[in-house]
Amino acid sequence: MTALRRFYLVRHGETDWNVAGRLQGRRDIPLNSLGRAQAARVGHVLHQLAGDVTGLTYVSSPMSRALETMRILRTTLDLPMSDFSHDPQLAELSFGQWEGMTWPDLRRRDAELVKQRELDPWSFVPPEGESYAQLAVRAGAALDRIPGNAVVVTHGGVIRSMLHARAGMPAEEAAAIPIRQGAIYVLEAGAYQLKS
Structure with a gap:
């Protein structure tokens, strides 16, 4: 039997692209x-x-916004700044050709595809991207490899996928829930708590 583990899931801090949507x-x-x-x-x-x-x-995650968040977090805890690992499977959901766009841009450019996504946000795959369902498989595999209780600095999409896959949140709700920056999602025993 596998021992219960606790994951402290942290979304990276804000970027200028977050501000711009x-x-x-x-x-x-x-x-x-x-x-x-x-x-x-x-x-x-x-x-x-x-x-x-x-x-x-x-x-x-190996992405610079997550790595910098982890380094600052560890410095705040008086831990060595770079003494942590990274896993490419904790990278953000790929939006493929949609990356760099805003939702208003996409509603003008790809209105039909945006409508398809709104009907099934969990399974929808953007052009050359991936779905939340696909993300949940790879991110779940990454969590399974981590020993013991862990702090995981990652992205909003990864946390959404784990709220469904590991905490039972309905897929449609998980795909749409805002994931806060500057907070911790504590995932344990099939449930989660938001701490800030």
Whole structure:
């Protein structure tokens, strides 16, 4: 029997593309100044939640916005800044050809495809992208490889996929729920709690 594990899921801090409402996906967009402050805040929240943070495993998406969030978070905890691993399967959902666009842009350019997505946001695959269903498989495999309780710095799409796959949130709700920056989604025993 597998021991219960706790995952502290952290969305990277804010970027200028978040502010502009652009779909980032696999584009490597850096944190802005608010994003760096959010990363430090998460470090303080994690210390309050977990107490002894030295026994946790730390894993990040390889994208720069997640790596920088993890480095700042660890610095806030007085841990070595770069002593963590990263896993490419924790990268953000690929929006394919839609990356860099805003939803208003897409409603003008690809109105029919946007309507299809609205009917089934969990299974819809953007042109040359991937669905939340596909993301849940690869991100779930990444979590399964992590030993013990862990801090995972990743992306909104990855957290949405895990809220469905690991906490039972209905797929349509999970695909649409806003994922906060500067907060922690504690995933354990088939449920989650939002801490900020």
